[in-house]
Amino acid sequence: xxRQDIEEILKxxxxxxxxxxxxxxxxxxxxxxxxxxxxxxxxQLAKKLNTSPMELAQKIADAVPKNELIDRVExxxxxxxxxxxxxxxxxxxxxxxxxxxxxxxxxxxxKNQTVIVEYSSPNIAKPFTIxxxxxxxxxxxxxxxxxxxxxxxxxxxxxxxxxxQFGKLIYAIQEWGSIKEIETSPRxxxxxxxxxxxxxxxxxxxxxxxDRAREKFILLESGDxxxxxxxxxxVEWSWKEFDFIYKKLNITFTENxxxxxGESYFEKNLQAVVKxxxxxxxxxxxxxxxxxxxxxDERPPLMIIxxxxxxxxxxxxxxxxxxxxxxxxxxxxxxxxxxAEQTLxxxxxxxxxxxxxxxxxxxxxxxxxxxxxxxxxxxSTRKGNTIWLEDVIKEAELRASKLGDDSxxxxxxxIASLKWNDLKHSxxxxxxxxxxTVLNMQxxxxxxxxxxxxxxxxxxxxxKGFNDSPVEGAKSGVDGAxxxxxxxxxxxxxxxxxxxxxxxxxxxxxxxxxxxxxxQLAQQYNVFYQSSPILKADEKTKTQRLMITYxxxxxxTSGLSLLGIKTVEKM
Numbered sequence: 001x002x003r004q005d006i007e008e009i010l011k012x013x014x015x016x017x018x019x020x021x022x023x024x025x026x027x028x029x030x031x032x033x034x035x036x037x038x039x040x041x042x043x044q045l046a047k048k049l050n051t052s053p054m055e056l057a058q059k060i061a062d063a064v065p066k067n068e069l070i071d072r073v074e075x076x077x078x079x080x081x082x083x084x085x086x087x088x089x090x091x092x093x094x095x096x097x098x099x100x101x102x103x104x105x106x107x108x109x110x111k112n113q114t115v116i117v118e119y120s121s122p123n124i125a126k127p128f129t130i131x132x133x134x135x136x137x138x139x140x141x142x143x144x145x146x147x148x149x150x151x152x153x154x155x156x157x158x159x160x161x162x163x164x165q166f167g168k169l170i171y172a173i174q175e176w177g178s179i180k181e182i183e184t185s186p187r188x189x190x191x192x193x194x195x196x197x198x199x200x201x202x203x204x205x206x207x208x209x210x211d212r213a214r215e216k217f218i219l220l221e222s223g224d225x226x227x228x229x230x231x232x233x234x235v236e237w238s239w240k241e242f243d244f245i246y247k248k249l250n251i252t253f254t255e256n257x258x259x260x261x262g263e264s265y266f267e268k269n270l271q272a273v274v275k276x277x278x279x280x281x282x283x284x285x286x287x288x289x290x291x292x293x294x295x296x297d298e299r300p301p302l303m304i305i306x307x308x309x310x311x312x313x314x315x316x317x318x319x320x321x322x323x324x325x326x327x328x329x330x331x332x333x334x335x336x337x338x339x340a341e342q343t344l345x346x347x348x349x350x351x352x353x354x355x356x357x358x359x360x361x362x363x364x365x366x367x368x369x370x371x372x373x374x375x376x377x378x379x380s381t382r383k384g385n386t387i388w389l390e391d392v393i394k395e396a397e398l399r400a401s402k403l404g405d406d407s408x409x410x411x412x413x414x415i416a417s418l419k420w421n422d423l424k425h426s427x428x429x430x431x432x433x434x435x436x437t438v439l440n441m442q443x444x445x446x447x448x449x450x451x452x453x454x455x456x457x458x459x460x461x462x463x464k465g466f467n468d469s470p471v472e473g474a475k476s477g478v479d480g481a482x483x484x485x486x487x488x489x490x491x492x493x494x495x496x497x498x499x500x501x502x503x504x505x506x507x508x509x510x511x512x513x514x515x516x517x518x519x520q521l522a523q524q525y526n527v528f529y530q531s532s533p534i535l536k537a538d539e540k541t542k543t544q545r546l547m548i549t550y551x552x553x554x555x556x557t558s559g560l561s562l563l564g565i566k567t568v569e570k571m
Contacts, residue, residue, distance in 0.1 A: 254437025
């Protein structure tokens, strides 16, 4: 990677000056006139070395050895060292990125570690709402990023198919529901949600219904045949909707035959987990319940078993993670892509797993996303106040259909619009739900990125023979390095950062970093397209500009794929 190569050159330079064991971290200058990379290492070391930052910066710059990677090194006040890549290096990168069989994974060595990414994880018998979109597509993008940088990735969908809520639902079905009506409904989950909402409305009038629900869940946990039969029906009814949503979003999972290991899968393992907690003297009784207390009260106590004997999320999550450790090895990295409202809970869970000796702190990562919310209130399934994702997808497809006649293209454009308008935001941000914002198809939008890819590939298609041999004439492109115009140079500099951006997006769990990069690249390519004739240029210039176009198409297509967005052939 270029960044790492430059850091190594600077480290060697510092060593030659007697400055040992210093890591010269690099950044990208905001103003491209100040170079491709910059370091403030002289500002950090000047006082310690009893010299001025500018003098030290100049001394380091003068000592950088001549090489093919760096064109020149300059010093700027108050002591920055600015590094400009050589045109030759930019064109070498261009040649690699414009290969017909370009594969971004070729940049990264295979890593001997398994990463489990847990995402989506909707609740059985509840709607797949706009709120579930964030975990589903952010988690999918993170899984894609970790896979492409060399990890063995397992994609898990930890479906919420167990818990007290099923006691509520079983009670509601038996009291007010019709199994026949639910089974024949095109959207059975809608009816289950109505029953769930009705339960809470009735429980507000009669609080004793909460006790009836707990009794029903205890029957379910103890294996009662009627309760189990109703629960199984709820699971299958729910997957009818889940399968529709996942197919539309092109989301897949690797675990448990593609459905993921839901909470109920670990029901049989719960007692073993509780016993291990007891054997390691980590569990205490509290008013009939079983809880874990943390040293020095650094975290609130975590309940493991309720006073009525029922399990909780924590019990089931502990069983899940123990299973993962035993299945995939002691060094497995587990990433939970779950809403930010669960932050405290995951801190408790991770701390307990370290106390148990199962994991080191760095093996557990909570990628917390903000919520979709209305302008003036939170969404709530319990109150029947939410937006169904299936309805959002249908509306997106309707709006995209107005851009063209091809229904398959409209569907891809719709999903691109929906995903992009989420992934371009930092995961931590809340998103205010507004139909026009969520389904934006102009400006910084999915359709804009797709259109840029279509524009680039159509240029290549018009260049006879170039599509079959994209690097034909590459030697002349390298020889023409001195003839690069400003827009070509800017594009080449942006293209050279692709590998770095992909790795940064993975290691920082930020698909939004990649999205920002792709949008800026698309913008710059469209500027270049308007300013620099491609097919009408002289042969040498045309070859170079076609290589740039081919590289842009490759990078945009690869980058969008990592974000879970398919490109289209026409718009």
